[in-house]
Amino acid sequence: MKVKVCLVQESPVFFDKEKTLQKLERLCEKYAKEGNQLIVFPESFIPGYPRGFSFGAKIGSRTPEGRDLYEEYYQNSFDLDSEDLTRLEKLCHQLNIYLVCGVTERMKQHGSxxxxxxxxxxxxxxxxxxKIKPTGIERLVWAEASGDSLVTFDTKIGKLGGLICWENYMPLARMAMYSQGVEIYIAPTADARESWVDTMRHIAIEGRCFVLACNQYFTKSMYPHRLQKDMEEVEEDFCKGGTVIFSPLGELIAGPLYGEAGALSMEIDLNLITKSKLDFDPIGHYARDDIFEFKVKGQPPIKKE
Structure with missing residues (x-):
């Protein structure tokens, strides 16, 4: 089976959920017209990855200004129990697309x-x-999820799953994805380093799956002017992208895209996954179930569409 996929390397309208949703809708319409069946956006595209912000926090103290900024970020974050979701569901139905998008998500029942x-x-x-483990200072603004968040989906365009940014450095989290037979492994990120691309290649080879790694392209000047005052030590071009697609044999088949906004769009052939397992299969003839036992607490079974 062949599937046309599109990875969108763009910037949000930072801290503005409504304008970011409008931008996402325009981009989806554009790339759906080009025949893409699966469209992927980067980590925390809605309402933006808060790179460079401290939220006024130091060990032992927090500032009122930092709390104000967190409240603004919270108010602009994605709410699954609101029109936010309904709007994107209608978009996917109208365009007949599958959408995978990184968001900062808020929950009505608590403030996390x-x-x-x-x-x-x-x-x-x-x-x-x-995300089951936010990295570094991300832990200040993002809570940790549990095993029930390690989801996978058996759809008409293949088995979808994946991890966000540095979760992909967690070997057991990756194995949780492989164990569900993921065919299209999706890795939204904010990491623009070359070493990230090396990691994506390794996951493709290790998991015998297509790896779709989608990053943002973002510069300091894209932040609202009022928020730039605390960003003096941050270089202008601080997230250069690096969106990339690898085959199940670890072959680079698109990207990396650096230094500009844009998209990677191409057709992938899922039959290559079976061919790649001739000599290696992490959950089949290389699993060695006679030696190893793998268990994930709370992981749901793969969900059929």
């Missing part, structure tokens, strides 16, 4: 935020993956 990846089909929401 999650770094999430939402999966939407033409029929509606498939599910949500929430």
């Amino acid at each position: 935020l999650y770094c999430s990846m939402i999966y939407i089909s033409p029929k509606g929401l498939l599910g949500v993956h929430r």
